[in-house]
Amino acid sequence: MTADRTGPGPAPEPGVRKPGALLVLDGVRRCFGGIAAVHVEHLEVQRGTITALIGPNGAGKTTLFNLVSGFDRPDGGRWTFAGRRLDGRSPHRIARSGLVRTFQLTRTLARLTVLENLLLAAPAQRGERLSAALFAPVWRGQERAHRARADELLVRFRLDRLRDEYAGTLSGGQRKLLELARALMARPQMLLLDEPMAGVNPALAQSLLGHITQLRDEGLTVCFVEHDMDVVMGVSDWVAVMAGGRLVAEGPPATIGRNPDVVDAYLGRRHDEPEADGADPRRRKGR
Amino acid sequence: MDFSAVLADAIRSGIGPIAAVFAIAAMGLNLHFGYTGLLNFGQVGFMLVGGYGLAITVVTWGGSMWLGILVGLASALVLALLLGLPTLRLRADYLAIATIAAGETLRIFYRSGWAEPTTGGVFGLQRFAGDFYALNPMPPGRYGLWEVRFGARDLWVMLVGWTLVLVIGLLLALLVHSPWGRVIRSVREDETAVRSLGKNVYAYKMQSLVIGGLLGAVAGMLQAIQVQSVNPDSFDPAVTFFLYTLLVLGGAGRILGPVVGSVLFWFVLTFVDSALRQAIGAGIVPSDVISTSEVGAVRFALVGLALILLVAFRPQGILGSRKEMLLGDR
Numbered sequence: 001m002t003a004d005r006t007g008p009g010p011a012p013e014p015g016v017r018k019p020g021a022l023l024v025l026d027g028v029r030r031c032f033g034g035i036a037a038v039h040v041e042h043l044e045v046q047r048g049t050i051t052a053l054i055g056p057n058g059a060g061k062t063t064l065f066n067l068v069s070g071f072d073r074p075d076g077g078r079w080t081f082a083g084r085r086l087d088g089r090s091p092h093r094i095a096r097s098g099l100v101r102t103f104q105l106t107r108t109l110a111r112l113t114v115l116e117n118l119l120l121a122a123p124a125q126r127g128e129r130l131s132a133a134l135f136a137p138v139w140r141g142q143e144r145a146h147r148a149r150a151d152e153l154l155v156r157f158r159l160d161r162l163r164d165e166y167a168g169t170l171s172g173g174q175r176k177l178l179e180l181a182r183a184l185m186a187r188p189q190m191l192l193l194d195e196p197m198a199g200v201n202p203a204l205a206q207s208l209l210g211h212i213t214q215l216r217d218e219g220l221t222v223c224f225v226e227h228d229m230d231v232v233m234g235v236s237d238w239v240a241v242m243a244g245g246r247l248v249a250e251g252p253p254a255t256i257g258r259n260p261d262v263v264d265a266y267l268g269r270r271h272d273e274p275e276a277d278g279a280d281p282r283r284r285k286g287r
Numbered sequence: 288m289d290f291s292a293v294l295a296d297a298i299r300s301g302i303g304p305i306a307a308v309f310a311i312a313a314m315g316l317n318l319h320f321g322y323t324g325l326l327n328f329g330q331v332g333f334m335l336v337g338g339y340g341l342a343i344t345v346v347t348w349g350g351s352m353w354l355g356i357l358v359g360l361a362s363a364l365v366l367a368l369l370l371g372l373p374t375l376r377l378r379a380d381y382l383a384i385a386t387i388a389a390g391e392t393l394r395i396f397y398r399s400g401w402a403e404p405t406t407g408g409v410f411g412l413q414r415f416a417g418d419f420y421a422l423n424p425m426p427p428g429r430y431g432l433w434e435v436r437f438g439a440r441d442l443w444v445m446l447v448g449w450t451l452v453l454v455i456g457l458l459l460a461l462l463v464h465s466p467w468g469r470v471i472r473s474v475r476e477d478e479t480a481v482r483s484l485g486k487n488v489y490a491y492k493m494q495s496l497v498i499g500g501l502l503g504a505v506a507g508m509l510q511a512i513q514v515q516s517v518n519p520d521s522f523d524p525a526v527t528f529f530l531y532t533l534l535v536l537g538g539a540g541r542i543l544g545p546v547v548g549s550v551l552f553w554f555v556l557t558f559v560d561s562a563l564r565q566a567i568g569a570g571i572v573p574s575d576v577i578s579t580s581e582v583g584a585v586r587f588a589l590v591g592l593a594l595i596l597l598v599a600f601r602p603q604g605i606l607g608s609r610k611e612m613l614l615g616d617r
Contacts, residue, residue, distance in 0.1 A: 069483065095485035107480035109473045110614040111540075119466070120473050121484040127466030128486070130494050134461050143466065168614030186484050 009238075012251025012259070015042035022047040022190055022221050023068070023099070028077035028087075030060075030067055030245075038063045038245045040077075045190070050216050051223045052232040052253070055242035055265075061225040062104060064242070065194050069101040070094040082189060096123065098189035104198060104225075106175040110168030114159055117167050117178055118150035119143075121185035146185075153181045157211070173204040180211065191215070193224035197231055209235045229257070241265065288569040295434035296561040301554030304441055307448030308510045309553070313530045313537075313545030314455055315502030320531075321539035322463055323495040324475030326379050329370075329386030330503045330530050332393045335522040336362035337504025338511035339397060339406060345415035347405050352418035356508060363504030366393075367497040375492045382496075391524055398519035411518035419443075419512050444513045451509070452546055455502060460542045462498075471495055532594060538604030540611075547605055555593065559586040 010018045021044035030038040038060040045051050053061050066072035068079060070091035078087045081099050095101075109117050125146070126132050127139030154160040157177045162170065167178060176196060183191055196212070197205045212222055213235060226232050232239055232253060239256045241249040243265035249256060256262055300306065312330055319325040340359030344350040350358075370389055374381040397406045406412065423443040429436045437445065462468050470491050473481045478488045511517045529552070530545075537548025563582045566572040577585055597604075603612040 071479070071483075090487075091482040092485050092487050095483055100485075101483055103480070103483070107477045107483075109476035109480060111476055111611050112469070112472060116469055116472075120469055120481070120486075123485055125466045128470055130467055133465035133467035134458065136461070136465070139466060166611065166614050182484070 009252055012255055014247045014250050016250055018044045018046040020047040021045060023079065023081050025068070025079040026077055028064065028067055028079060029075045030063055030072065031075050036245045038067060040064060040247050043240060043247055045221065045223050046238065047221050048216065048219055049221060049237040050212060050235055051238045051240060052236035053223060053225045053240050053242060054227060054229065054232055056227065059242040060245040061242055062194055065101060065192050065225060069099065069192060095186060099192065100183045100186045100188035101192035102179045102183050102194055102196065104194040106179050108167040108170065108175045108178055110166060112167055113164050114154065114167050114170070114178060115150055115163045117182050118153060118185045119146055121182045122146040123187055150185060153184060157181045173200050176200055176208065180208070188220070190221040190223065193222065195225050197226060197228065205231070288565045288571065291434055293558060293561040293565055297554045297558035298435045300557035301550045302445070303553065304444040304448055304513045306549045306553040307445060307452055308506045308513065309530065309533060310452050310546045310549035311448070311455060311509065312503050312506035313534045313549055314459060315499035316530050317534055317539060317545045318459065318495055318499040321534065321544065322468070322475060323471045323492060324379065325492060325496060326383035327386045327499065328383050328527055329390030331522050331524060331526040332386065332390035333363045333366060333500040333503025334507030334510065334526065335393050335397065336366050337507030338517045340504070341508045342412040342415045342511055342517040343405055346412045352416070355415070359504050359508050360501055363500045364497055367500035371493045371496045375489055375496070387524065390527060394519050394522050409519065411516055413516045416512040416515050444509065448509055451505065456542055456546065463542070535604055536597060538607035541606040544604060544606050556586055556590055559589050
């Protein structure tokens with residue numbers, strides 16, 4: 001694994017500064033009717049690492065993703081990605097800057113083929129301009145290159161057999177893979193994965209984790225939301241814990257489980273509220 | 288009962304100028320609804336501003352036909368922007384509400400007494416297509432085969448109309464099979480996903496709305512030219528629903544869907560109309576059951592029945608793929 005896991009990393013405390021931070025959040029706040037769904041004072045995501053964002057249901061993890069990716073408007077705060085301010089930008093501009101997200105419920109384009117799903121994501125396509133669309137020679141060369149890259153990704157994610165099928169015919173697990181492949185087609189610097197393992201069988205979950213680790217090893221930065229603690233421990237280099245919209249703890253996975261703040265805010269919740277759905281990793285796996 | 292006359296009537300209508308007009312307008316609607324997923328319920332409004340743009344320029348302002356065509360297209364562009372700017376950022380339903388209201392508002396506005404000095408009010412405007420017919424290379428007379436015959440003027444409109452259908456069809460086929468078309472079709476499937484991949488969905492929806500609206504204006508101008516007249520009440524909201532009917536009939540999201548749909552729609556509509564009239568005339572259907580004055584309404588009832596059967600047994604339309612349609616039902 002990477003040096004971060006063995007070497008002396010950043011101190012395990014919420015809002016800690018990290019060397020080579022790619023995404024930096026400051027005072028990001030989102031209220032729904034007076035209740036602060038998200039209020040993160042400071043969070044940095046280190047370049048080239050896998051960061052897990054965990055927390056019980058309703059902790060504000062997905063809301064934070066929606067804010068950072070531009071799909072929701074914050075009530076305050078700012079964030080920079082690779083040194084550029086991204087707050088107030090529209091989702092497509094954030095994606096173009098290299099910060100690409102996926103969704104908890106997969107959003108495959110049902111009546112497009114698997115290949116077309118990937119081709120759509122390729123950035124800066126000449127043929128996407130209306131003025132150039134009618135003149136195939138302008139974009140044909142670029143399209144051919146995109147096709148080659150899409151085919152590579154399809155082989156990598158074992159979707160090559162399904163290349164010309166409508167994406168709507170894919171199974172749930174295949175859709176997860178397709179969405180990950182499609183996000184990569186957009187040539188991101190950083191991926192925001194919203195519960196990539198939700199509703200996926202254990203074998204496929206392992207394969208997805210393998211893909212994510214491999215992407216990290218290739219230099220990609222990954223941040224994912226998850227509430228299954230076991231998954232988080234195995235794969236992440238760093239864990240950030242949210243509860244009640246706030247960042248309550250941060251640290252390497254080996255120590256985060258022992259952090260009393262996490263036990264209070266996350267695991268402790270289980271003992272206080274045994275019926276709290278999803279807060280208990282064992283119950284969730286049993287389903 | 289004269290079956291050959293019924294068949295000739297139906298064929299004449301199916302390949303006639305109005306079928307070409309509806310095909311062009313429905314091709315625009317197909318880009319909106321079939322490819323981009325935009326619910327435009329006011330395509331007739333684009334036809335109206337196109338037809339009136341031409342008529343007003345020539346009759347009221349004394350301009351040339353060519354200037355009139357430009358004015359008609361420019362009006363459709365402005366209308367598309369006015370409709371799109373406030374609604375395309377919102378959910379699909381809002382465009383539907385805005386367009387259906389705009390179509391009807393335009394019709395009422397153009398027929399109002401206030402607008403009468405410019406638009407001719409309820410009387411509309413007449414005789415503005417002289418330049419168009421002056422270009423007709425065919426000498427007067429009747430042309431055609433068997434009992435299917437057209438006058439030189441209608442034939443000239445048909446020639447121009449079906450040529451436009453061909454050219455527009457080719458351009459649209461190139462467009463939807465380009466990367467631009469891929470974005471458009473993706474927006475139809477899930478615009479949030481498209482946005483998350485770095486595409487400016489709003490701009491694409493606007494481009495689609497403008498192009499389809501321009502096609503509506505072209506159809507409106509051709510219709511105005513064909514009858515040498517524009518009248519507000521010929522731009523009834525029902526026109527939009529006929530367009531949807533023939534689009535579903537032919538197959539939405541297929542380049543030739545609206546063309547096949549328009550030909551078939553007018554063929555069947557006229558066939559039923561003509562056959563009923565013949566049957567009443569020959570006493571097969573007693574005139575106290577259906578009188579000739581009621582045929583107009585009855586044919587639509589029968590077309591409605593045919594549509595219900597179509598939706599029940601072939602919901603994807605004639606050219607559509609059933610597999611693809613089922614996937615769309617998320």
